[in-house]
Amino acid sequence: MWHDLAGFVFNLDLLNNYGMRLLQGLRITAEVVAISSVLGFLLSYPLACARMSDNPLFSAPALAYVTFFRGTPLLCQLYLVYYGAGEVRPFLTSIGVWWFFRDAFYCCIFAFTLNTAAYQGEIIRGAIAAVPKEQVAAAQALGLSRYRIARHVVLPQAMLVALRPLGNELISIIKASALAAIVTLLDLMGQTRFVFARTFDFSIYLYAALIYLAITEAISRLWNWMERGLSRHLVVTAPPVAAVITPVMRNTVENRGYVGQARA
Amino acid sequence: MGWFDLLFGPDGWTPLLLKGALITVALAVNTVPFGFGGGLVLALLKLSRNRPLRIACDAYTTFFRGIPDLLALFIVYFGLQSLLNKLGQITGEAWRIELNAFVAGVIALSVVVAAYSSEVWLASLKSVPPGQSEAAKSLGLDARRVFLLVVLPQLGRVALPGLGNIWTILVKDTSLISTLAVMDLLRAASEASRATTRPLLFYSAAAAIYLLFSILSGGAQSYLERRANQGYA
Incomplete structure (x- = not known):
């Protein structure tokens, strides 16, 4: 009986066939996550500097x-990147970058990079502003x-403040990367949808959830x-770093999981 | 056709986009009572003395905060569907319920928002000094009154920034419901761009409306926070 019940929630044959x-x-x-979060990080510092610049031409x-x-x-x-590129x-062909935008993989990296750069910036x-004048x-x-x-002087102290929210941002970009499945990319979410469409076995979603959960928990x-x-x-x-962050980044205050999660 | 006619001309797509925007707002607004309310209940359960209950609530939060929102929506949506099918099988064909996509979307969003907001509520519950409820108890108030009259009114101010943050997440998260065949703003834009082969135009228009929502909510949020913090240093 227990075996039946377990089989209803977690179908092991499914894992055998589609693992x-x-x-x-x-x-x-x-x-996708590794490339876009690293590229986003590289963009974030120039972006933060431009934001803080006194020159409105930059800020x-x-x-x-x-x-x-x-x-x-x-x-x-x-959608703007993926479908817009087709338009x-x-x-894009004339400037020789169509090969890039033709591919859902690159489109995802492009969109995710620009997006995470804004959040990381x-x-x-905020972290630089937290360093006392x-x-x-x-x-x-x-x-x-x-x-x-x-x-x-500034960066070593700022990066320590930024560490926690940057980690949250990494977790959030991992979660957001599931959107790639909607533009046909066969990432973890995409493969999950593929298997579900073929088997109509709901437990594949639970397997995928466990994998995502394991990754985000490990990173946290x-x-x-x-x-x-x-x-x-x-x-x-x-005070410990978490307390230092609090007054600076109002949005992240209430708890640590947030900063990055402001995304859909 | 020029972009102006496509949007605002006699056969323009603006009405469809606006209808979609209304659905988007309706999704978000309908999620608030269940999502934020559910989050408050979760937070209270996390503070209860019953250990298994606490663990279950923590597990719920960890699960739904640790997986992609899209996956959470699918799990709730398909999970509910198969649950309803099971119930239909048990009670016979006559009782079959088709899950309305809008309702399913609100439920799915509520499940996720409850997980997010429970942490905000928890932090604000902990911020109310224990002396407050002790004093209320010593005045002879029962547990329900202690919570409703003394603790709850003090929660809002502390919870507001976090809840506002979740609200902006929620507004953007409603776009995921477009994958469940709800004609929200993003799906309306998709329809329009498929019919006209002008995705840049219509997704930009959708983005502009989302942006407007974000900016308006940001303004409302800082107004509410200023108001709530009147009288505090």
């Missing part, structure tokens, strides 16, 4: 960028160059561990 498919899908998910477009990508659903952005195909900006003033008084102030634990290790020197003199 490989899920693993293949997982690989695509990992590739206004950066603000518009961030507002657009954080204010509209990721699915809508993905301007002759133009705001995280970096006196730190910069003191460094200037010591005659440090702008580069050295940024590299040795890894981040706790990293944060404990990196902020050890702060414990005596300052």
